[in-house]
Amino acid sequence: MRTIEDVMALLDELSAPCGGDWWDRFYADRSREVPFFVTKPDENLAGHVERGTLTPGRVLDVGCGPGRNAVFLARNGFQVDAVDISATAIRWAGERAEGLDVRFRHGDAFATEGSYDLIYDSGCFHHLPPHRRVGYLALLDRALVPGGHFALTCFTAEEGTFTPDADLYQRSGLSGGVGYTPDELRWIFQDLTEIDLRRMTEEPPDSPRFGKSFLWTALFRKDVQ
Template structure:
């Protein structure tokens, strides 16, 4: 009988199956329909990201957009002077993003963001982290440790504990992610304790005609990496 686990990668794959988290083909099906009624999927950058740039808290530099989807935040960053690398598990989303990014300084890549190499002044994640099962936080933190430059910023938008599944980690392997993991502010501070908090707040609810996306069921956070 063939055993399942021999390496750390085997452990991760086994736990992926137990957690039933969305994979690339699920997101391909999601992004295949371009008639989404909610326009933030394509056109609107996050209100918190716009606010951070307008307040001068995120000066232009090299940025990584993790789980970029059709590129709504990547396009905003590039239009504001950033050199952007943007990664997503969905090839369909990446093709859509490339169509919309002509002339902008963005390098889109279909693949696993955890495999990204390089040094970034900004790593931004809108909606990727809360879809990760608990064991994949290890690789996420390793990415930040490897790729976030000293003095660089990490921006995050994720489910509150009111919106996502909010149970002990062990329970997630019994129930599945059920749409995403919800966090409290203290949990986010604990997970990202190696970074310095700049701000952590509820996202501002934006009206339908706003040029920015904002939903109050999300946390927005900005952390910075200490300069050694």
């Protein structure tokens, strides 16, 4: 090994994260009864927009999947860049967003350049092995404008794998995703100001919003220095 990226690649192998090929297979069958295959936006995101906590501006949707939240934001006046490592998901998202101003991109969201008023992540963070949090935090530091917001949904400790970071490498896999406690999320994102951190509201099947109580929802702000 000669570079930091060599080290990261080795740790990727030890933790067996899901790559683009795995996610392509995951999104290939659209008939599967997977909760977030719906077209509904997350209830927390919709609520923040409707209450005016989040106002139209430039948005980066990290790990956008089939684009349900990106489409919602575009319909509400946001300028949206949406990135996912699955080409299959990006094609599906493009079909959903026909006629809307959403720039979907297949690739590494953490290599994104530009400045954003909002960075949104629904379900990407909990699929990252611990060492990849470094690049995640670097993205927030680099791309989020002062006064901008970072919003997140991720697994609770009951839903995801809840184990010390070192054990994730010894067991060779994330077992479907990493679960977090509120205090862990506060520690990881301690450079941002917490606005809201709660369990997602469980929404009924006929609700226009997506909500599952096995997820945390969080909203942070990058303070103006």
